[in-house]
Amino acid sequence: MDHDTVGRYLDRIGATRPAGPSVAALRELHRRHVEAVPFENLSIHLGEPILLVAEALTDKIVRRGRGGFCYELNGLFAALLSALGFDVRLLAASVFREDGTLTPAFDHLALLVELDERYLVDVGFGTHSVYPLHRDWPEAQEDPAGTFLVVDAPNGDVDVLMDGVAQYRAEPRPRRLTDFARPCWWHANSPESHFRDVARCSRRTPDGRVTIVGDRLLETVGDQRTETALDTDAELLAAYEKHFGLGAELAGRAAALLPRPPTC
Structure with missing residues (x-):
């Protein structure tokens, strides 16, 4: 992401360019993003293609003032954070169904940012935390949106809970945005996808x-x-x-x- 695109993106969310990576800057960018850029599935109902490439995401979210779902929002936010000097990784996640079972991997895209410690960053899950979550804290984390817990799960994964309800399970392995192309297409096109409802x-x-x-x-x-x-x-x-x-x-x-x- 070039310097001018970073500037337009920051204008889109009403944020100023931080002097460098910091916890304070990450928190401010996260809050401003969830308050400015909506979680939406309108492209699916309007018959618009969803392309997980930087140019298309920038055009949709930054230039046209739209939002998107997890692959789009967290995918582009990761590019912004990286351009600002943050150490950011894309994580595949499975979402908890109401019956407690998990959807397949890559059903959600979350982010991991490493500063003084590791933080789970997520501006693409709809109703979720206003601020990044500490990745390695076993205690409850209070947020304007509710009380969150990040707890260890098998195979190095972590479960994210909101107000006592399990939301999703994130894997530790870094991924590429292209790894999410197939599940993104499925959610946009399959009759079984809840995003089409x-x-x-x-x-x-x-x-x-x-x-x-x-x-x-x-x-x-x-x-x-x-x-x-x-x-x-x-x-x-x-x-x-x-x-x-x-x-x-x-x-x-x-x-x-x-x-x-x-x-x-």
């Missing part, structure tokens, strides 16, 4: 979270949650513009993001 766009706010799921706007402030129906293309487009700045990007395409009635 409904359009979703969500980001952290300073005091909660804002999410659009299909034709519903969900806003959380502290412990208060409100839900608003978005019954028309115009209402949906206005909500995407207000909360995500995507009005122009989605103009004329809002209908593709509304739930479709079941077919017989």
Whole structure:
């Protein structure tokens, strides 16, 4: 990632260029990223290709102001951190299902950054920590999003828990972004992929979270949650513009993001 692209990326998330790698800089970049760049699967519902290459990800997230899912968000964030001098590695992870079983490896992409100690970095898991997590702390880690635990698992893996619920299991081996191309394609194209069920766009706010799921706007402030129906293309487009700045990007395409009635 060249100097100019780094500058545009930092502008996108409202961050200043740090003097060098540090824990404080990593925390600030992580927080600003989850508050500025949404977790979203809109490309899948709009019929857009998802390409795990630097040029395509930069165009989508930095130039067009969009978001993405884990492979895109953590993949590009890793490139930014590397360009800023951080020691960053890509990790394959399996996600815990509700029944406690694990999805296949490479179902999620997380990051490991090494500074004075190792940190798990993740701006691409949707509802997750606001700040990086200590990789090697056995104690609970308090975060604005909840209480997190990072615990040892077999084969050198670690499990990440949020408020007592297991989220995913990350492997220790460094990976390349191209290693995630097949699972990325599967999630975007398979009828069995949950990302194809409904359009979703969500980001952290300073005091909660804002999410659009299909034709519903969900806003959380502290412990208060409100839900608003978005019954028309115009209402949906206005909500995407207000909360995500995507009005122009989605103009004329809002209908593709509304739930479709079941077919017989």
